[in-house]
Amino acid sequence: MVLPKATAINLFNPFTEEHEMFRKSVRAFVEKEIRPHVDEWEEAEIAPLHELFKKMGELGFLGLNYPEKYGGAEADIWFTVVFAEELARAGAAGIPMATLVHTDMATPALARHGSEELKERYLMPAIRGEMVSAIAVTEPDAGSDVARIKTRAERDGDDYIINGSKLYITNGTQADWLCLLARTSPGDDYQGMSLIIVPTDTPGFTISKKLKKLGNHSSDTAFLTFEDVRVPVSNRIGEEGFGFYYQMEQFQVERLVGALGGVAGAELVVRDTIAYCQERHAFNKPLIASQWIQFKLAELLTEIEATRQLNYLCAAKIEAGEDNMEVTRIASMCKLKAGRLMREVADTCLQFYGGMGYMEETPISRYFRDARLTSIGGGADEVMLGIIAKLENMNPR
Amino acid sequence: MSIIVFTRSTPDTAAKVEVDGSGNVTWGDAATVVNPWDEYALEEGIVQAKNGGGKASVIAIGGEMHNDALKHSLAMGLDQAIRVEDDALDASDALAYATAASAAVKKVDDAKLVIFGKESIDVGTDQHAYMTARKLGWTMLSYVSQIIEVDYEAGTIKVEKMYEQGKQVVTSQLPAVITVMKEINEPRYPSFIGIRKASKAQIPVWSLADLGISAPTAKTQTLAFNNLPAREVKTEMIEGEPEEQARILVDKLLEEKVL
Ligand SMILES: Cc1cc2nc3c(=O)[nH]c(=O)nc-3n(C[C@H](O)[C@H](O)[C@H](O)COP(=O)(O)OP(=O)(O)OC[C@H]3O[C@@H](n4cnc5c(N)ncnc54)[C@H](O)[C@@H]3O)c2cc1C
Numbered sequence: 001m002v003l004p005k006a007t008a009i010n011l012f013n014p015f016t017e018e019h020e021m022f023r024k025s026v027r028a029f030v031e032k033e034i035r036p037h038v039d040e041w042e043e044a045e046i047a048p049l050h051e052l053f054k055k056m057g058e059l060g061f062l063g064l065n066y067p068e069k070y071g072g073a074e075a076d077i078w079f080t081v082v083f084a085e086e087l088a089r090a091g092a093a094g095i096p097m098a099t100l101v102h103t104d105m106a107t108p109a110l111a112r113h114g115s116e117e118l119k120e121r122y123l124m125p126a127i128r129g130e131m132v133s134a135i136a137v138t139e140p141d142a143g144s145d146v147a148r149i150k151t152r153a154e155r156d157g158d159d160y161i162i163n164g165s166k167l168y169i170t171n172g173t174q175a176d177w178l179c180l181l182a183r184t185s186p187g188d189d190y191q192g193m194s195l196i197i198v199p200t201d202t203p204g205f206t207i208s209k210k211l212k213k214l215g216n217h218s219s220d221t222a223f224l225t226f227e228d229v230r231v232p233v234s235n236r237i238g239e240e241g242f243g244f245y246y247q248m249e250q251f252q253v254e255r256l257v258g259a260l261g262g263v264a265g266a267e268l269v270v271r272d273t274i275a276y277c278q279e280r281h282a283f284n285k286p287l288i289a290s291q292w293i294q295f296k297l298a299e300l301l302t303e304i305e306a307t308r309q310l311n312y313l314c315a316a317k318i319e320a321g322e323d324n325m326e327v328t329r330i331a332s333m334c335k336l337k338a339g340r341l342m343r344e345v346a347d348t349c350l351q352f353y354g355g356m357g358y359m360e361e362t363p364i365s366r367y368f369r370d371a372r373l374t375s376i377g378g379g380a381d382e383v384m385l386g387i388i389a390k391l392e393n394m395n396p397r
Numbered sequence: 398m399s400i401i402v403f404t405r406s407t408p409d410t411a412a413k414v415e416v417d418g419s420g421n422v423t424w425g426d427a428a429t430v431v432n433p434w435d436e437y438a439l440e441e442g443i444v445q446a447k448n449g450g451g452k453a454s455v456i457a458i459g460g461e462m463h464n465d466a467l468k469h470s471l472a473m474g475l476d477q478a479i480r481v482e483d484d485a486l487d488a489s490d491a492l493a494y495a496t497a498a499s500a501a502v503k504k505v506d507d508a509k510l511v512i513f514g515k516e517s518i519d520v521g522t523d524q525h526a527y528m529t530a531r532k533l534g535w536t537m538l539s540y541v542s543q544i545i546e547v548d549y550e551a552g553t554i555k556v557e558k559m560y561e562q563g564k565q566v567v568t569s570q571l572p573a574v575i576t577v578m579k580e581i582n583e584p585r586y587p588s589f590i591g592i593r594k595a596s597k598a599q600i601p602v603w604s605l606a607d608l609g610i611s612a613p614t615a616k617t618q619t620l621a622f623n624n625l626p627a628r629e630v631k632t633e634m635i636e637g638e639p640e641e642q643a644r645i646l647v648d649k650l651l652e653e654k655v656l
């Protein structure tokens with residue numbers, strides 16, 4: 001077993017006054033700039049990300065992890081924690097997802113391994129909120145098994161010529177550029193893949209379909225096709241053939257922010273349910289007087305607290321610069337726990353709302369639809385279990 | 398040229414404020430916020446200082462809890478924050494407040510405009526703004542919904558004031574004290590950089606001696622704080638056919654003088 005290293009972070013309360021001020025600011029922003037529009041965006045099945053990101057960019061929300069040199073805040077991980085937790089108050093999971101895809105899923109590899117020129121052209125405008133980004137990994141025949149991707153980027157002089165397709169791409173109908181995982185050499189293993197920045201105004205790129213989903217309606221999801229899409233070789237992030245590894249690295253923070261937002265959202269739902277059960281009467285007493293209901297909700301709050309602490313441990317490990325594999329191990333646990341917990345919270349709380357919970361207009365019904373995603377997107381629960389088993393050396397002897 | 402905005406921390410509007418067993422006002426462990434009306438004053442302070450090429454300062458009078466409001470102000474983008482505190486000062490008295498406030502304004506270099514929010518949400522008063530203007534001998538412009546023009550050379554300010562009955566445009570002399578309405582602007586959110594700067598800032602505390610005044614005598618005296626009496630709610634179900642129910646309901650409403 002890997003024992004956690006002692007870190008200088010106070011796990012009892014990792015947040016300073018500065019983090020709390022930031023929390024207030026993000027909370028006010030979500031309250032005034034997002035919440036009032038969420039119903040409309042859910043209905044439209046898209047949110048105006050250019051407009052929204054511009055506002056967030058001006059406030060420095062979109063580059064918390066990134067160097068000041070590129071317009072980032074160079075802040076510690078706890079600001080990202082606060083950001084993910086506060087976005088969960090948006091009232092629909094689509095908005096936090098769209099935002100966190102941009103800040104913590106499509107841009108980390110570029111920031112870490114991209115050339116100066118590439119960072120100037122794509123990372124800086126993303127941090128300013130002038131460009132919307134997306135991460136394009138999944139394909140019709142390759143989701144969990146990333147090594148099976150078929151999209152190819154073939155070398156032609158100083159260019160790559162890209163052919164293939166990508167499925168379920170968040171922000172895909174409005175992104176200005178994609179961080180694309182493609183094969184740059186033949187074969188079908190982990191080697192031979194590269195991450196390439198593809199501007200979406202390149203000829204040959206098509207948004208084949210805007211996809212309809214069970215939930216997360218306010219986030220647009222697309223099926224994208226590439227037909228002889230030509231981009232310069234200099235658009236490649238880092239080394240050729242390292243794409244898979246960069247992507248695995250990029251998945252770490254993605255999984256953590258997903259788990260953080262998931263837990264924060266779940267807590268709001270449970271607390272709303274408690275309030276509802278205090279108001280709603282059956283058999284001459286409030287629902288909350290039923291010990292069954294009390295205990296179920298108490299159990300959920302316990303799970304939420306435990307998962308939050310696991311998330312914080314992961315954040316502390318990232319901040320302490322711990323070994324990549326160790327961070328991956330804990331981040332995978334966070335994502336697994338959060339995904340399962342959200343499903344349980346959604347199901348249990350909707351039950352206690354009764355018929356009201358089944359009505360479209362109640363927030364819990366939206367949550368019920370939205371919460372299902374975390375156990376699938378960004379690596380399914382079983383994929384997390386696979387990673388954990390592997391890192392714990394559970395090989396057959 | 399300097400613009401001065403006054404602010405204070407107040408309990409969060411969502412907090413449950415009550416009087417505890419020992420007669421003190423509490424709001425549990427709920428956070429304090431910038432007096433919501435002051436956000437418009439702070440925003441206007443930033444804008445006017447920028448337009449006039451001057452500096453925007455923010456002042457709070459009272460104990461350490463007001464540092465929260467001052468830090469929020471710095472995070473929004475005000476240039477400097479000052480807190481006035483003195484054991485001898487009863488800042489809950491409007492006149493004592495105004496005496497300290499006017500002395501503080503005089504201590505800031507080249508102050509031309511003082512901005513207050515419409516009122517303080519906790520104590521529900523705006524007297525201190527008028528009293529500050531009077532103490533300074535400056536023009537008082539209340540309920541300002543727009544600053545149309547400021548001419549520092551000519552020493553004039555043109556504003557739109559809002560009343561229940563309508564609007565009024567006034568041109569007046571500088572220096573001036575104004576109270577602003579929420580229609581005046583859209584307050585900004587503190588940015589990450591602003592927050593970082595604010596959290597590092599050391600906020601100077603001025604005593605009455607620093608202001609060169611002696612403790613003003615409070616004209617009001619707080620005898621006790623009391624909770625509002627619990628409101629009695631009576632529920633009465635009206636029986637009968639719909640027409641009958643409607644008739645009884647209308648009678649009752651007439652009886653209660655609601656209709
Ligand atoms: C709303 C939404 C947004 C998304 N956004 C993006 C995006 O922006 N970019 C992007 O690249 N992708 C995105 N995805 C894709 C997502 O990452 C994949 O759906 C996910 O990785 C699972 O892949 P798959 O759908 O191909 O499922 P499959 O690989 O077909 O797996 C199906 C199921 O099989 C089970 N399973 C898989 N592997 C194993 C195993 N080893 N052992 C046991 N059981 C297993 C799991 O239960 C899994 O759910 C998004 C998906 C959704 C639904």
